[in-house]
Amino acid sequence: MSYQPHLHDICFILHDVLKAPAQLQALEPHADCDIELMRQVLDEAGKFVTQEVAPLQGVGDAIGCKFVDGSVIAPLGFKDAYQAFWQAGWPALACAPEDGGQGLPALLEAVLYEMLSAANHGWTMAPGLLHGAYECLKHHGSDELKARYLSKIATGEWLATMCLTEPHAGSDLGLVRTKAMPQPDGSFLLSGTKIFISGGEHDLTDNIVHLVLARLHGPGIEAPPGPKGLSLFLVPKFMPDGTRSPVHCERIEEKMGLHGSPTCVMRFDDATGWIVGEPGRGLSAMFVMMNAARLHVALQGIGLLDAAWQKADAYARERRQMRVPGQRNSAEAADLIAGHPAIRRILDTQRAWIDGGRLLAYKTGIELDIARHHPDAARRGSAQRWCSLVTPVLKAALTSQAFHGASDCLQVFGGHGYVKEWGIEQIVRDSRVTMIYEGTNEVQAIDLLVRKVLPDGGSALAALLDELGDALDAGNAAHAELLSRFAGLRSLASALAQAAPGNPELPYWVADDYLRALALALLAWAWGQIESAMPPLASGEDATRWTAPASALRHWVLPEFDMRMGIIKERLDTT
Structure with missing residues (x-):
């Protein structure tokens, strides 16, 4: 399996x-x-x-x-x-x-x-x-740093870390206290402790390149408080002359999952580093790294859910239990559980998320390439808009489904899923962290609604939805339903933008619901694209390969859209 x-x-x-x-x-x-x-x-x-x-x-x-x-x-x-x-x-x-x-x-x-x-x-x-x-290094590093480190990172000969979090500073990076003291030769001495550092120490490569958020500190220098006082620094495990940097791994965490990846507590004791980008603009440089990571975390969600589905599907095709309702008696004492409606609902629902999520993530990958290389400025702009708005949606929705969907796949195994023998429980444990790192899913929802949708009254989102809707046929019942969902999202964005100045807490109360509703609408659009290009069956392929998850989407997934929209409307009505 x-x-x-x-x-x-x-x-x-x-x-x-x-x-x-x-x-x-x-x-x-x-x-x-x-x-x-x-x-x-x-x-x-x-x-x-x-x-x-x-x-x-x-x-x-x-x-x-x-x-x-x-x-x-x-x-x-x-x-x-x-x-x-x-x-x-x-x-x-x-x-x-x-x-x-x-x-x-x-x-x-x-x-x-x-x-x-x-x-x-x-x-x-x-x-x-x-x-x-x-x-991050390619866009913000000095020529000297790029000459020394960029090819090593590009080829993977040396691995890299992202050192942001501190014991008191998780999602609120403005609280970071690690200090960087300027030196006469242009370098900096960094002191502080970082936690939850994936791959902070290991034996996989000869060197590790740490990218560290810290505050400038020294005689006559005091960085302002909050995010504007943060700068980004490159600190290697081994210095260019081969000496070991005073960067210490104090311990690795005992975790729920991801046992094969060391999550480290790192201590910097006057460790030499060099600034990446401009002083006080460390978050801007770091977000180049984080935004790239967030799409990959969304893809982790797809991969983990696919792995869980594969295990559950294989097990269901071998496991015999009670007869399938409505089936005639057979010579067998029991039927394969793959034929039971309860099991089919679980498996087909996950497949709906895998296929639709995969399309949306791959489209985002294409848009990233278009944003970088397309000759037309307007097309680059629309690609950047897609990536800005859709990346937090995919990160949150697909990682949530990875965990909850993997848990549903474990259910297919019954008691066998709860023991290690089948490997499904590992996927459930491993997938849980994807909802937390690279910005918790709550942070993704706030980023979407509060920072990206509401400031312009929903105009950018409306433009994105209009682009998707332009190719739809209002005379087609499924397309008309999707256009109605798009219209509802635009209307709620406008209403929230008008209400938020008088009730600043309102967007934060409903951010999760808005992200989820947008995710479901995008998933419906993705499946519309899939169904319009439905492939011919390969020899021996299950005739329900694409029709079953499409049906599951309509019956078991999309009804949540109205629930989420209702929650937001009810909150708006009580303000």
Whole structure:
């Protein structure tokens, strides 16, 4: 029951629904990215994932990382797999050729990390921040820093961390206290403690590059309080001359899941670092890294849910219990539980989220490439709008579904799911953290509604929904229903924008509901795209492969939309 990438489904979404090759070939850097190239890359990625990474899923959870005298030892096989990973060029997939990369679309990198997360979430945490660290350093690092570190990060020869959180400063980064004292040679000495640092210490690579938020401090220098006083610094584990930096791992956390990934408490004792970007603009530089990470966390949600679904589906096709209601008596003492409505509802519902979520995440990957490379400024602007508005929606909705959907998949196993033998309980445990890191799901909802939708009265969101609605046929019942949902979201955004000045708490009360309603509307749109391009069945393929999850979406998923909208309206009426 180990994870297997379903490349047929992935390629259908990419090629037949989204027309990704044509969109990417319109961008000068990706003019050669045709269907065959994409298939070849994804086929090789699938082979690496299944042969090198998936077999380490169980050992990573059972053995976990070991903390010995300040050092961290990865589970057996993790280091060899990672060395093979970077030497094969996988971390460099979407990096620029001049930095040692392959210059391929960010979309292909996104699909790769979906597969990796599904196969072994704990192992994938190690390279998971490389793409963000690369973008951060490339856009904000000095020429000297880029010359020394950028290619090492691009290729994955050295791994990177993101050091934000402190014991008293989680979502509110303005409370960060770590200090950076300027030195005559232009470097800084950093002192402070960071917690929840994924991969803060390990033996997978020869060096680790820490990106650290801190406040300038020294004689005559005092950074202002709050977010505006934060700067970003690069602090390596080993200095350019080979000496060990005074960056210490004090312990690794004992966690609910992700035992194969060390979550570290890191202490900086006058550790030498160099500023990345401008003083006082550390959050701006860091958010380049965080925004890239948030799409990948959404893809983690898809991958983890797919892995859970695969296990539950395989089990349901083997497990015999009571007869299926309405079925004639058969020679067998019991029927496969895959035929029971209760089980079909669970499995088809998760498949609806996987397929629809996958389309939305892949579209976001395409929009990222368009925002970077499209020759038309207006098209770049619409792509940036999509990424800004949709990324927090995907991060929150898909990680929530990963955990709750994986729990539902565990239910398919009954008591067998609660024991370790089948591996489904590990996915439930591992997936829970995705709702927390890279900005909790509550923070994503606030980011969407309070920071992105309401300030312009909902105009940007309305423009996005109008773009999606322009291709819909109001005479089609399903399309008309979707257009009605879009209209409801626009109307509520306008009403909330008008009410918020008199009731500042209001948007915060309903932010989760608004994000969820938007996620469901986007999911409905995604499935409309899928159904319009429904593929012919492959030989031996289940005739309900696409129709069953489409039906589940209508019956079991979308009714939540009206509930969420009703909650918001009721709150508005009581203000």
